[in-house]
Amino acid sequence: MNRKNTVRPIEAVDAPKEPPEDRKAPDPDPKPADYDVLVVGGGPAGLAAASFCGRKLLRTAVFEGDSWGGILTRWCPDKRIDNYPGVSPGILARELARHMIDDARRADVDLFEGRVEEITPDREVVSGKMRARGKMLILANGSTAAEAGILREREFAGRNGGVWYVVRDPTAFRGKEVVIVGGGESAISLVQRLSGIALRITIVHRQPAFRTQSSLPEEFEPDRGLTVLLDSTVEEILGNDRVRGVRVREHATGKVSVLPADAVVMAVGRRPNTAMFRDIGISLDESGQVRTDLWQRTNVPGILAVGDVSSHLKMIVTAVAQAAIAAHQACLDIRNPYGK
Ligand SMILES: Cc1cc2nc3c(=O)[nH]c(=O)nc-3n(C[C@H](O)[C@H](O)[C@H](O)COP(=O)(O)OP(=O)(O)OC[C@H]3O[C@@H](n4cnc5c(N)ncnc54)[C@H](O)[C@@H]3O)c2cc1C
Secondary structure: OOOOOOOOOOOOOOOOOOOOHHHEOOOOOOOOEEEEEEEEOOOHHHHHHHHHHHHOOOOEEEEEOOOOOOHHHHOOOOOEEOOOOOOOOOEEHHHHHHHHHHHHHHOOOEEEEOOOOEEOOOOEEEEOOEEEEEEEEEEOOOEEEOOOOOEOHHHHEOOOOOEEOOOOOHHHHOOOEEEEEOOOHHHHHHHHHHOOOOOEEEEEOOOOOOOOOOOOOOOOOHHHOEEEEOOEEEEEEEEOOOEEEEEEEEOOOOOEEEEEOOEEEEOOOEEEOOHHHHHHOOOEOOOOOEOOOOOOEOOOOOEEEOHHHOOOOOOHHHHHHHHHHHHHHHHHHHHOOOOO
């Protein structure tokens, strides 16, 4: 097989950002580039799927539209990962991502920086000016932070008004009063990243306990500027042009209080990125995730889905396990299409 490795340099996995011009996917050929397997999304699921396919000598390419390593580099690069077997416990998320990227490189996978804008039912993908066609397509494009549905949330979101869904640069919160809405891994991870930078952090969580495998680390004592309000809801975001505070209701007592805030960060869960698949008839389940069978096959022939876009247990290890299954299925379908 003629395998030309066009892997792009990806040095800054710990500094997720828009890919610079010179590292975008190359300009188009008149006809689409042909691959055995195309993977949409370069997070743990996509990188692992591509590595497994590459090791099976399938000609494979991955498209990543934002940050190689996905959530690991974009959301929690400094998080210590304790629940991924086979690596040193406490490995930093960005280091784990680096290993996954290196795996894909070693497997001779082509890594293209570019957002996939369109997918066709016959497995052609369009990213900027580039088009590529795969005998198999693996969807691994993850999820996006969900809206919390708080009164006036949209008014302050998206125009630098003080409502945030992704924290790329914690120093933007220096000296600020920050309210974090939510009580899962994302909320805890945000506390870790903003602690010592923000003036004060208040977590407001609807439930009486956090939804995490680990609790808040011991170093987050109240005197270090952290307040935890459990069993409470942020009902409204207050301010004129910018966020100035939040109105919070305590469930047990019904007591309403107003907290000052310069920024409100939403950490209330994630929504699978499925909008792009609407036109090609990919079937979703009742929770809006891509529906797959046990072999990660969607309802559209030749299209598989792995990781957070289709998984109910959103973990690195499940994303990677699904990637292994999908790669096996892709290999079977390509090498033995009539023997099923
Ligand atoms: C704060 C936080 C902490 C976590 N901590 C842990 C932990 O300690 N242990 C654990 O096991 N799990 C943890 N998780 C969950 C884990 O990170 C996810 O389950 C895992 O990242 C899923 O991998 P994925 O590749 O499916 O999705 P993602 O990591 O979301 O990657 C998807 C990728 O697809 C790309 N993409 C999307 N659309 C397009 C497009 N159109 N074109 C090209 N690329 C696209 C995105 O840019 C992204 O890079 C945590 C999650 C969060 C939010």
